Amino acid sequence: MTTHQGSCHCGRVTFEVDGEIDSALSCNCSICQRKGSLLWFVPRTSLRLSTPESDLASYTFNKHVIQHRFCPTCGIHPYGEGKAPNGDAMAAVNIRCIEGIDLAAVPVHHFDGRAK
Template sequence: MTIHQGSCHCGRIRFEVDGTIDSGLSCNCSICQRKGSLLWFVPRAALRLQTPESDTARYTFNKHVIQHVFCPTCGIHPYGEGKGPNGDPMAAINIRCIEGIDLAAVPVHHFDGRSK
């Protein structure tokens, strides 16, 4: 299993995440379209913050089931937290925030979140 390093733009939020990035999800819901995230879903236990959680800010909307985590300094959204379809805690990692990744090599799946 690979350990990936990631951060927001200014580095205030840093993290490690375990797993193989086999695809990314591009969603067209109102928030994802605006922030331009490319998401990779992992069990929440695979994500380890390297900086204090108090350095993050959170935003929820609509059904308030996903916590969109962002940096209050630079505004970048490195990940979100919620529950997977089976009810287990999950994290949606913005792979654009992972160091050294070749985004062109990641297959992208499109999700119509606008219609949900």
């Protein structure tokens, strides 16, 4: 299993995440479209913050089931938190915030979040 390093733009929020990035999701909901995130879903236990959680800001909207986490200094969104359909805690990591990723090599699946 590979451990990836990531951060926001200014470096205030840093993290490690374990797993193999085999695909990403591009969602067209009102927030994801504006952020331009490419999301990789992992169990929340695979994501380890190097930054105190209190250093992050959080935003929810619509059904308030996803915590969109972002850096209050630079505004970059490194990940979100929610639950999988089976109830397990999940993280949606923005792979654009992971170091050394060849984004062109990652297959991207498109999700119609506007319709949900």
